[in-house]
Amino acid sequence: MKRLLNTTKFAFFLLLLLAVGGVVKAQTHEFAPVGAEWYYERLYREGWHLTGVTYDRFRSLRTVEINGWECKEIELFQNLDCDGLINPHTEYRYIYQEGDQVYEVENGHPYLMYDLSKGPGEYWVAEQYGDTVYVVSVDSIELNDGSHRRIWKTSPENSFYLYINNIIEGIGMDRSVFPFYDLDGPPPCVHDEIRCYTENGIQLIISETECEYE
Numbered sequence: 001m002k003r004l005l006n007t008t009k010f011a012f013f014l015l016l017l018l019a020v021g022g023v024v025k026a027q028t029h030e031f032a033p034v035g036a037e038w039y040y041e042r043l044y045r046e047g048w049h050l051t052g053v054t055y056d057r058f059r060s061l062r063t064v065e066i067n068g069w070e071c072k073e074i075e076l077f078q079n080l081d082c083d084g085l086i087n088p089h090t091e092y093r094y095i096y097q098e099g100d101q102v103y104e105v106e107n108g109h110p111y112l113m114y115d116l117s118k119g120p121g122e123y124w125v126a127e128q129y130g131d132t133v134y135v136v137s138v139d140s141i142e143l144n145d146g147s148h149r150r151i152w153k154t155s156p157e158n159s160f161y162l163y164i165n166n167i168i169e170g171i172g173m174d175r176s177v178f179p180f181y182d183l184d185g186p187p188p189c190v191h192d193e194i195r196c197y198t199e200n201g202i203q204l205i206i207s208e209t210e211c212e213y214e
Contacts, residue, residue, distance in 0.1 A: 029149065029170030031097045031114075032060040032072045036199045038177055039211040041192040044084045050190055054080040055212050058177045061092075067108050069096045074177065082189040093178060104128065104178060113179060114167055116152065129179050132157040141168065143204040171197055171205070 038058040043050040057077045064073050071094040081087040094105040100117040103110035111128030118124055123134040136153040143149060150169040165175045173179065175191045196211035197204050 031102045031170050031172070032074060032095055032177070033170075033199060034060050034062055034072065035201070036060040036197070038172070038197050039195040040176060041195055041207075041209075042078075043190040043192055044080060044082050045189075046084060052080075052084045054078075054084070055195060056176075056191070057212065064094070066094060066096075066105050069105065069110065071096045071105050114172075116150070116167070116169060118152075126179065131179075144206050145202055145204060147204070170199075 036059070040056045040058075042054050042056050044052040044054060046052045059075045059077075061073045061075050064071050074093045074095060076089075076091050076093065078089045079086060081089070095113070096103045096105050096110050100115065101112060102114040102116070104113050105111075106128070112124060112126055113128075115124035115133075118135045120135050120137050123132055125132050134155045134157070136155050139151050139153070140148045141151045149171065152167040152169075154165075154167060165173045167173050171194075174194050193207065194205055195207040195209060
């Protein structure tokens with residue numbers, strides 16, 4: 001009888017682990033759901049100083065198939081160039097998600113951008129960008145609607161790259177959606193903080209300034 005009870009407890013414990021594992025897996029947030037919009041502040045040069053302020057807007061437009069992968073098409077729009085001149089620019093990039101791994105698809109090949117299965121002390125290799133990204137800590141932040149997302153503080157091997165910023169689950173970095181995004185120049189522009197992030201028509205991140213202004 002005692003052995004039967006122990007067996008029953010063990011079976012119950014296994015079922016509990018499977019249930020918890022299922023919940024954790026279900027909580028993996030979709031990266032860049034269709035309709036999502038990001039606004040990032042960008043500084044441009046006025047004279048010799050980066051004092052001008054504008055924005056970059058990213059939008060997740062649709063799902064497209066590339067070599068059998070279901071990818072999100074991301075539109076980048078810039079109204080002002082790095083000299084602060086009105087020079088509208090639009091381009092498209094593609095991402096693919098597999099669990100906690102997010103890839104940028106370029107020329108039909110997926111390149112790892114984020115591996116959010118990693119914990120403190122672990123790392124991933126961002127081959128396309130020539131960097132190794134180390135996870136310093138994983139915490140939680142509260143969004144505008146009261147929900148919570150995980151946030152990774154990272155330390156790149158090459159510290160002048162954009163991976164030095166925080167990565168928010170399902171949203172991306174707090175300074176750009178894509179790592180190492182080179183803006184047209186010269187002179188070079190500088191990304192600053194995320195202004196707004198909207199998902200399913202709900203503003204989840206709102207800064208103290210308007211999302212878009214020149």
